[in-house]
Amino acid sequence: QAQRAYNFNAGPSALPLAVLEKAQQELVDFKGTGMSVMELSHRSAAYEQVHNQAIASLKELMGIPEEYHVLFLQGGASTQFAMIPMNFLPQGKKAGYVVTGSWSEKALKEAKMFGDTYTIASTKETNHNRIPKLDELAYEENTAYVHVTSNNTIFGTEWFTFPDTGDLPLIADMSSDILSHPIDASKFAMIYAGAQKNLGPSGVTVAIVRPDMLERANENVPTMLRYDTHVKNNSLYNTPPTFGIYMLGLVLEWAKEQGGLAGIEKMNREKAALIYDAIDQSEGFYKGHAEKDSRSLMNITFRLASEELEKEFLAEAKQAGFVGLNGHRSVGGCRASTYNAVPYETCKALSEFMINFQKKNA
Numbered sequence: 001q002a003q004r005a006y007n008f009n010a011g012p013s014a015l016p017l018a019v020l021e022k023a024q025q026e027l028v029d030f031k032g033t034g035m036s037v038m039e040l041s042h043r044s045a046a047y048e049q050v051h052n053q054a055i056a057s058l059k060e061l062m063g064i065p066e067e068y069h070v071l072f073l074q075g076g077a078s079t080q081f082a083m084i085p086m087n088f089l090p091q092g093k094k095a096g097y098v099v100t101g102s103w104s105e106k107a108l109k110e111a112k113m114f115g116d117t118y119t120i121a122s123t124k125e126t127n128h129n130r131i132p133k134l135d136e137l138a139y140e141e142n143t144a145y146v147h148v149t150s151n152n153t154i155f156g157t158e159w160f161t162f163p164d165t166g167d168l169p170l171i172a173d174m175s176s177d178i179l180s181h182p183i184d185a186s187k188f189a190m191i192y193a194g195a196q197k198n199l200g201p202s203g204v205t206v207a208i209v210r211p212d213m214l215e216r217a218n219e220n221v222p223t224m225l226r227y228d229t230h231v232k233n234n235s236l237y238n239t240p241p242t243f244g245i246y247m248l249g250l251v252l253e254w255a256k257e258q259g260g261l262a263g264i265e266k267m268n269r270e271k272a273a274l275i276y277d278a279i280d281q282s283e284g285f286y287k288g289h290a291e292k293d294s295r296s297l298m299n300i301t302f303r304l305a306s307e308e309l310e311k312e313f314l315a316e317a318k319q320a321g322f323v324g325l326n327g328h329r330s331v332g333g334c335r336a337s338t339y340n341a342v343p344y345e346t347c348k349a350l351s352e353f354m355i356n357f358q359k360k361n362a
C-alpha cells in the first residue's frame, strides 16, 4: 500500500488513489494497444474513445443539457479570462463581473482589454469574506454577459445559490468547485474550469458552452482562441492534452462510483464539517475568514491569534505530515483545500490535529 500524504494542496491537488492506480496499471500498455495513452495518436480510434467517453461522462455527471458543447482546451482558466471577452463581448455592450476574490479580479482585468466592463458587486471591502446577497446584484443595460467565480480558492467562499440573470448569459469560473455538488447547468451560458483541482491533472481546461453563445460570438478572433474552432472539431483542431483528458475520464468514472455529484456533496459536507467544527468549537482560538453562510466546502481558510502562533501551527502540522496548509498571502493564516479526492480520514486527521494543537497552546 502506497504511503499517501495528508494532501491539502490548493491545486494541483490530491487525485483519487484508485485513479492513480488504474493509470499505473494501464501506463505502458493501454487496452492492448502496446503503448501508453501518451503515445497514442490523437487521431486514433483508441484515443477518440477516451476523448468522447470523457465528454459523455461529464455531461452525465453534471446533468449538462444535450445540446451544450463540452470542450477540452489548454492555457488554464487564465486563458479563459481573455477568451470569454474576446468572443462574447461585442462593441457597444458591457460585461458585468461580480468580484468576489483575486480570480474574479483577474478575469475582469482581462475583459477590460477587450471592451467595456462594470462591477456588478464587489466584496473587496471586507477582504472577500463573503458572497454577495442576490439582492445586491444589479445589472446595467446592454450587458453582454454576467461573470461569477463560483468558488473563491484563496478566500474560501463559495456560491450555493446562483443569481437568476434571465436573458443575460451567466458565465461561471468553476475552477475550484466543479463537480463538488450538483448544480443546474442549464442556468449557465458557459462554465469553465482548470482541471487541476477536482477534475484531474493540470494542463486541461474544460469549457461548457451553450450553443446560442457561438451565434453571437465576435468574428475577428484568432483561430485557436475561438470557441467555434473547438466546437467544430470536437476539441481536436490541434493536439489536445491527451493524457490529461484520459486522467480526467478516470476521475469522472470514479465520481460516478461515489454516487455522482449528490454522493460527492454529501462526502464534501462531512469532510468540511470536521474542520469547520474544530474552528467553531475552538472558542476563538481558530477564526474562520469566511462568513458562515458563505463558507466554501473546498477551501477552508482560518487564522490563529498571532502570526507567531500560525507559524508554529504550520511547522508542527508539517512535522505531522500535513501538506499544503499555508494560507495564500492575501489572507494569511491557513487554508485547507478539501477537494473531492481528499479522503475523509485526511480531514479527520487534520481536525484532530487542530483540537490537540489548541489544547497544548490555549
Ligand code: PMP
Pocket: 011, 075, 076, 077, 078, 079, 103, 149, 151, 152, 153, 154, 173, 174, 175, 176, 194, 195
Ligand atoms: N480561477 C480560479 C477560481 C482558480 O482557483 C484558479 C487557479 N487556482 C484559476 C482561475 C487559474 O487557473 P489556471 O492556473 O488554470 O489558469
